[in-house]
Amino acid sequence: xxxxxxxxxxxxxxxxxxxxxxxxxxxxxxxxxxxxxxxxxxxxxxxxxxxxxxxxxxxxxxxxxxxxxxxxxxxxxxxxxxxxxxxxxxxxxxxxxxxxxxxxxxx
Amino acid sequence: xxxxxxxxxxxxxxxxxxxxxxxxxxxxxxxxxxxxxxxxxxxxxxxxxxxxxxxxxxxxxxxxxxxxxxxxxxxxxxxxxxxxxxxxxxxxxxxxxxxxxxxxxxxxxxxxxxxx
Numbered sequence: 001x002x003x004x005x006x007x008x009x010x011x012x013x014x015x016x017x018x019x020x021x022x023x024x025x026x027x028x029x030x031x032x033x034x035x036x037x038x039x040x041x042x043x044x045x046x047x048x049x050x051x052x053x054x055x056x057x058x059x060x061x062x063x064x065x066x067x068x069x070x071x072x073x074x075x076x077x078x079x080x081x082x083x084x085x086x087x088x089x090x091x092x093x094x095x096x097x098x099x100x101x102x103x104x105x106x107x
Numbered sequence: 108x109x110x111x112x113x114x115x116x117x118x119x120x121x122x123x124x125x126x127x128x129x130x131x132x133x134x135x136x137x138x139x140x141x142x143x144x145x146x147x148x149x150x151x152x153x154x155x156x157x158x159x160x161x162x163x164x165x166x167x168x169x170x171x172x173x174x175x176x177x178x179x180x181x182x183x184x185x186x187x188x189x190x191x192x193x194x195x196x197x198x199x200x201x202x203x204x205x206x207x208x209x210x211x212x213x214x215x216x217x218x219x220x221x222x223x
Binding site for chain 2: 042049095097
């Protein structure tokens, strides 16, 4: 089973700051890495697919990069509505797995 | 646009079988893969398994001996059965479109508590 490790686990950020969340895979997964946003009391929402591909309707301040084992989700100019937990997910090898999540709090 | 809605008992007794249904609206179940994912309270996400519209399935090995996912094309829904439940199976259960790739969209989720 591929283990995804996110860092940090928690981040407190001021609005308009830049946020960087990393996801490291225990083995190479090419670009089969996706990012989700989960707000309190809501279901996860797809943000980025295949490491860097944008999703229709998702604000352009969200972007992704990486391949192989190391991936990054970047939120440029954080807004209040971005307070959430962010998860990475790999679809390279079954069973599909998720990172443990990174909670982003707005200061 | 496709929408998913989970339904089923919110309380299940230990050793019994958890049964949930996911109703798909705004699109046909006769395409795509369809998955179940769960999230214990305050914890992360665990993929349970998926079913393809042809009926083929793939389950997480950690749950494979207890899981059955099926679909009913006439009702445009798919279902989850998890047998011999314990308190460790208490979680919010989500259904989602997708399986071997991305999960999108997701249902709103339903909390299932295992307790006597």
